[in-house]
Amino acid sequence: MTENQPSENLKGTWNQAILTFLFPILLVMGLRWALIEPFVIPSGSMIPNLLVHDHILVRKFSYGLHVPFSDKWLVKWNQPERGQVVVFKYPENPDVYYIKRLIGLPGDEVQVQNGRISVNGEKWELTPEQKPEQEPGFVYFEEKNKSEAHTVRFLSQEDGSTPETFKVPAGHYFFMGDNRDQSSDSRYWGFVKEDYLVGRAWMVWLSCDSTLPTMTFVCDPTQIRWNRLFHKVN
Numbered sequence: 001m002t003e004n005q006p007s008e009n010l011k012g013t014w015n016q017a018i019l020t021f022l023f024p025i026l027l028v029m030g031l032r033w034a035l036i037e038p039f040v041i042p043s044g045s046m047i048p049n050l051l052v053h054d055h056i057l058v059r060k061f062s063y064g065l066h067v068p069f070s071d072k073w074l075v076k077w078n079q080p081e082r083g084q085v086v087v088f089k090y091p092e093n094p095d096v097y098y099i100k101r102l103i104g105l106p107g108d109e110v111q112v113q114n115g116r117i118s119v120n121g122e123k124w125e126l127t128p129e130q131k132p133e134q135e136p137g138f139v140y141f142e143e144k145n146k147s148e149a150h151t152v153r154f155l156s157q158e159d160g161s162t163p164e165t166f167k168v169p170a171g172h173y174f175f176m177g178d179n180r181d182q183s184s185d186s187r188y189w190g191f192v193k194e195d196y197l198v199g200r201a202w203m204v205w206l207s208c209d210s211t212l213p214t215m216t217f218v219c220d221p222t223q224i225r226w227n228r229l230f231h232k233v234n
Contacts, residue, residue: 035061037199039087039097040217045177045184046099048131048140048151049085049234053219055206056099056233058087062200071195080105080173080197082119083148085233088175089196092189099201100185101150104166104174106194112187113163115154115180119145126152150234155181166191173197201233 041054050056064076071094080086080102090096103117104110111118116126126141129151136156143152164187168174172191177183186192207228208219 035059036202038205039099041099044182045179046085046101047179047182048153049178050099050201050204051207051225051228053208053211054204054228055219056204057202058199059202060199063197066195073195080200081147083145083150085201086173086175087198087201088173088192089198090189091192091196094196097198098175100175100177100183102173103176103186104168106168106170106172108168108174110166110168110174111163112166112176114158114161115152115176117143117176122146148234150178152178152180203233204228204231207231 037058037060039056039058041050041052041056044052063078063080065074066072067074071089082102082105084102085099086102087097087099090098104119108119109121117124125144127144129140129142131140131151139154139156141152141154142149159181166174166186168191171194173194174186174191176185176187206219207225209223209225210220212218212220
């Protein structure tokens with residue numbers, strides 16, 4: 001290089017450096033806010049449809065968009081439907097996320113007896129299922145409402161409880177787990193307000209029988225449930 005030849009400036013500007021650093025972070029945050037967010041199933045309340053250590057993707061845009069860092073809706077374009085599996089903020093502690101099946105819409109009257117459901121006087125039909133993997137002490141049924149069907153699990157012995165009736169107030173929803181006799185849900189802690197809805201569960205992208213002892217949020221690669229990968233949540 002001669003003395004008269006201009007040298008190239010290999011140093012980027014501060015603005016370029018900051019943009020290069022922030023862009024991936026902002027992109028990931030934007031995707032999680034508006035489109036897809038991952039969650040891990042911590043309990044068995046949705047057995048048999050969701051298992052402990054299922055890693056799921058939730059469609060945040062299913063019903064609309066929230067104002068960033070707020071529970072308020074920026075815009076809404078869809079209403080939740082009975083039978084959908086939804087992630088929401090736990091009413092008693094909004095920092096905790098729950099996942100359950102939507103049973104009652106605003107204005108519905110839900111009656112529950114031994115986990116069996118009637119909505120506005122119409123019973124959700126139960127048909128016994130024989131599942132080879134079912135464990136002793138439990139029975140499985142296909143449960144149907146007007147729009148969809150799914151599998152639910154009950155303890156073999158009913159407790160003979162009396163019917164309970166829940167009137168869902170405006171702007172709120174009633175949720176139950178598919179593992180009917182082993183689920184903490186709206187029967188015990190009440191209704192979920194509309195602002196606390198996060199999104200509809202979409203698919204299981206990873207699942208394992210156990211996690212690493214030192215990192216309980218990471219699947220043990222030797223314990224992967226390969227048959228559950230990319231399993232659509234019904």
